[in-house]
Amino acid sequence: xxxxxxxxxxxxxxxxxxxxxxxxxxxxxxxxxxxxxxxxxxxxxxxxxxxxxxxxxxxxxxxxxxxxxxxxxxxxxxxxxxxxxxxxxxxxxxxxxxxxxxxxxxxxxxxxxxxxxxxxxxxxxxxxxxxxxxxxxxxxxxxxxxxxxxxxxxxxxxxxxxxxxxxxxxxxxxxxxxxxxxxxxxxxxxxxxxxxxxxxxxxxxxxxxxxxxxxxxxxxxxxxxxxxxxxxxxxxxxxxxxxxxxxxxxxxxxxxxxxxx
Amino acid sequence: xxxxxxxxxxxxxxxxxxxxxxxxxxxxxxxxxxxxxxxxxxxxxxxxxxxxxxxxxxxxxxxxxxxxxxxxxxxxxxxxxxxxxxxxxxxxxxxxxxxxxxxxxxxxxxxxxxxxxxxxxxxxxxxxxxxxxxxxxxxxxxxxxxxxxxxxxxxxxxxxxxxxxxxxxxxxxxxxxxxxxxxxxxxxxxxxxxxxxxxxxxxxxxxxxxxxxxxxxxxxxxxxxxxxxxxxxxxxxxxxxxxxxxxxxxxxxxxxxxxxxxxxxx
Ligand SMILES: Nc1ncnc2c1ncn2[C@@H]1O[C@H](COP(=O)(O)OP(=O)(O)OP(=O)(O)O)[C@@H](O)[C@H]1O
Ligand SMILES: [Mg+2]
Numbered sequence: 001x002x003x004x005x006x007x008x009x010x011x012x013x014x015x016x017x018x019x020x021x022x023x024x025x026x027x028x029x030x031x032x033x034x035x036x037x038x039x040x041x042x043x044x045x046x047x048x049x050x051x052x053x054x055x056x057x058x059x060x061x062x063x064x065x066x067x068x069x070x071x072x073x074x075x076x077x078x079x080x081x082x083x084x085x086x087x088x089x090x091x092x093x094x095x096x097x098x099x100x101x102x103x104x105x106x107x108x109x110x111x112x113x114x115x116x117x118x119x120x121x122x123x124x125x126x127x128x129x130x131x132x133x134x135x136x137x138x139x140x141x142x143x144x145x146x147x148x149x150x151x152x153x154x155x156x157x158x159x160x161x162x163x164x165x166x167x168x169x170x171x172x173x174x175x176x177x178x179x180x181x182x183x184x185x186x187x188x189x190x191x192x193x194x195x196x197x198x199x200x201x202x203x204x205x206x207x208x209x210x211x212x213x214x215x216x217x218x219x220x221x222x223x224x225x226x227x228x229x230x231x232x233x234x235x236x237x238x239x240x241x242x243x244x245x246x247x248x249x250x251x252x253x254x255x256x257x258x259x260x261x
Numbered sequence: 262x263x264x265x266x267x268x269x270x271x272x273x274x275x276x277x278x279x280x281x282x283x284x285x286x287x288x289x290x291x292x293x294x295x296x297x298x299x300x301x302x303x304x305x306x307x308x309x310x311x312x313x314x315x316x317x318x319x320x321x322x323x324x325x326x327x328x329x330x331x332x333x334x335x336x337x338x339x340x341x342x343x344x345x346x347x348x349x350x351x352x353x354x355x356x357x358x359x360x361x362x363x364x365x366x367x368x369x370x371x372x373x374x375x376x377x378x379x380x381x382x383x384x385x386x387x388x389x390x391x392x393x394x395x396x397x398x399x400x401x402x403x404x405x406x407x408x409x410x411x412x413x414x415x416x417x418x419x420x421x422x423x424x425x426x427x428x429x430x431x432x433x434x435x436x437x438x439x440x441x442x443x444x445x446x447x448x449x450x451x452x453x454x455x456x457x458x459x460x461x462x463x464x465x466x467x468x469x470x471x472x473x474x475x476x477x478x479x480x481x482x483x484x485x486x487x488x489x490x491x492x493x494x495x496x497x498x499x500x501x502x503x504x505x506x507x508x509x510x511x512x513x514x515x516x517x518x519x520x521x522x523x524x525x526x527x
Contacts, residue, residue: 156352162340163320164366164417174365178356255356259400 043225048232051225061233067209068237071127071202072195075134079191083139084184087146091180092172097151108144112137112198116205125206130199137198138191145187149180182256185249192241200234211237266421266453267296267319271328273478274314287478288314291328294472294484301447301454303464304472305511311479312457313349316423319455320346332421345414345452347424351406353398359385359409360394366417384412387442389435403430411439415446424456428463440467441495465507466495473514483514 028045031037055061090097090104115136123129153176161175203212211234218227250257272292275285289311296302304312317323319330321340330337345366353362363381372380385394388408398406407430414422428436444467447454458464464471465487473483487507489498498504 154352156348156350157354159317159320159322160346160348160352160354161365162322163344163346163423164413165340165342165344165369170369175354178354181356253356255358255397255399259396261358261395261397 040222041224043228045228047225048228051223052229052232055226055229061229064209064211064214064230065233065237067207068199068203068211071131071134071210072199075131075198076138076191076195078131078135079138079142080188083143083191084146087143087184088150088172088177088180091147091150092176094151097147104144104147108140112140112194113201116201120205130202130207130210133202134195134198137194141187141190141194142184143187145190146180146184149183150176152183153179182253185252189245192245193238196234196238196241264298265295265331266298266300266333267455268331269294269296269315269319269328270331272315272318272325272330273327274311274318274323275326276314289479292474292479292481294470294481296453296455296470298453299447299451300469301443301456301467302470302472303468304455304457304474305459305461305464306474306479306482307476308459310474310476312474313425314479315474316346316425316455316457320344320423341421343420345417345419345422347407347410347414347422347427347456349425349429351398351403351410353406353409353413355398358395358397359390359401362398362409363413363416366413370417372417380416381412384416387415388412389438404432404435407431408435408439418450418452420452422452422454422456424454426457426459429459436463437495443467444495461508461511465504465511466498471511473511485511 025045028042030044032039032042032044052061090100112133116133119129119132119136123132157175157179158171161171166174199210200212200215203210204216207213211230214230215227215234218224218230254261269292273287273290275287277285292311292315294302304315306312314323318325319332319337321337321344324338332341354365357365360378360381363384364377367377367380382394385391388411390405390408390412393401393405398409401409407427411424411427414424428439431439440463443454446452456467468487471485471487472481473485474480475482485507489501489503
């Protein structure tokens with residue numbers, strides 16, 4: 001009984017959240033049709049959907065989606081496997097942290113987009129450059145949050161573990177890292193949204209495939225419906241990533257969301 | 262002597278106060294006393310007189326600036342291997358359930374999972390938290406957290422138990438249950454127990470020896486031996502004449518915290 005009620009409430013909430021989106025889509029549909037917006041610049045929503053359907057039927061979209069996912073996942077994963085261990089090492093060692101901190105603050109504050117020309121000069125306009133840009137954009141949020149989280153670990157908890165006989169290694173893996181996770185995770189989330197951002201920008205600069213390329217190419221050949229269709233795909237991709245991240249968060253931080261296991 | 266478990270030999274400690282001013286603060290100065298094997302020793306004294314600091318030194322978390330601490334005849338240089346501590350702030354791992362918190366020390370001692378569960382559950386029952394095994398600490402009251410912390414320290418049967426106001430957050434009834442539990446543990450496992458309390462009555466009830474400290478900087482004011490019949494039971498002891506006398510004596514030494522200085526002006 002109670003479960004049913006809960007489910008019904010959840011469905012109602014989803015509907016409520018959809019209302020503004022539906023209103024937006026209706027306006028998008030009507031304005032070009034009524035001549036309020038220029039149809040050549042902004043075609044109706046349904047045109048974008050038709051273009052999207054065509055790209056799905058011709059399988060064209062999957063080639064671009066595949067390339068983009070490949071670059072995003074590779075760039076992000078590299079940043080993850082480098083940023084988190086390195087951040088842990090630096091956060092754990094007070095001397096190294098204090099020594100490096102001015103430099104890291106400086107680097108962290110350079111907008112990755114401002115570094116595009118650098119990447120292109122050094123790595124050319126090939127894959128390395130694009131994955132490198134994604135990597136760079138993903139690296140900093142995770143890296144900096146890990147350093148901060150590890151360095152702020154709760155002294156009383158470390159004391160508890162040490163006096164129970166834990167080795168330094170156990171303290172690191174069983175206390176310091178779990179204790180830092182609530183700070184590391186938002187960094188990971190930011191990195192994921194950065195990955196899409198950097199990806200689109202990187203692919204617009206020079207690529208022969210990928211969603212960013214598709215957007216700028218459609219715009220150049222003036223196929224506006226196709227351009228908006230690609231933007232919709234990118235938005236959906238972002239939504240999917242967010243959903244995955246939130247699901248993982250609920251599992252990893254069960255202790256924050258629930259009273260018991 | 263062979264049955265000296267902890268020897269505190271002329272220990273002083275100053276906190277490096279400020280990075281800018283370079284000033285330091287003498288938390289404790291020239292502290293001397295001995296805890297014999299199997300004894301319960303309590304430390305009483307006003308807030309800020311360095312009791313927690315002293316416990317940190319004994320547990321190897323702080324290095325004394327002067328003097329030394331010996332456990333089993335060996336100079337303490339780091340956290341000991343056979344030590345259980347209950348900290349003032351409970352220090353439970355928030356990402357672990359009650360059961361998993363209590364299992365921590367057992368995990369370190371590489372006790373197999375199944376056995377670990379059983380031991381942890383036994384101690385959960387001992388501290389009266391049956392039914393709370395799978396709760397996370399954030400959902401517990403202060404007194405419940407304190408009991409988890411006590412169970413965690415007791416579960417792996419350390420030879421030396423160091424507790425900082427372990428019963429402070431408990432209601433009187435639960436507190437008495439825990440006090441009896443501690444006396445029982447003391448008789449059955451014979452660990453050496455060193456604990457801090459603000460409760461003079463509790464100190465008299467439980468200890469073989471009471472160390473009275475004073476502040477500014479923290480030092481030992483008196484050491485009092487307590488002699489009651491072997492099989493202590495709290496209900497029996499409180500009726501003894503000696504109990505009252507001892508309590509009065511220590512209260513005097515401790516000073517009345519509510520005492521108004523002579524030159525106070527209102
Ligand atoms: N980490 C620290 N850094 C600097 N000074 C400290 C630190 N910890 C404690 N002190 C100081 O050392 C003195 C002794 O503190 P301590 O915590 O040992 O007192 P206590 O007797 O345990 O008090 P309470 O009964 O309130 O717990 C206090 O004056 C306190 O301000
Ligand atoms: Mg204290």
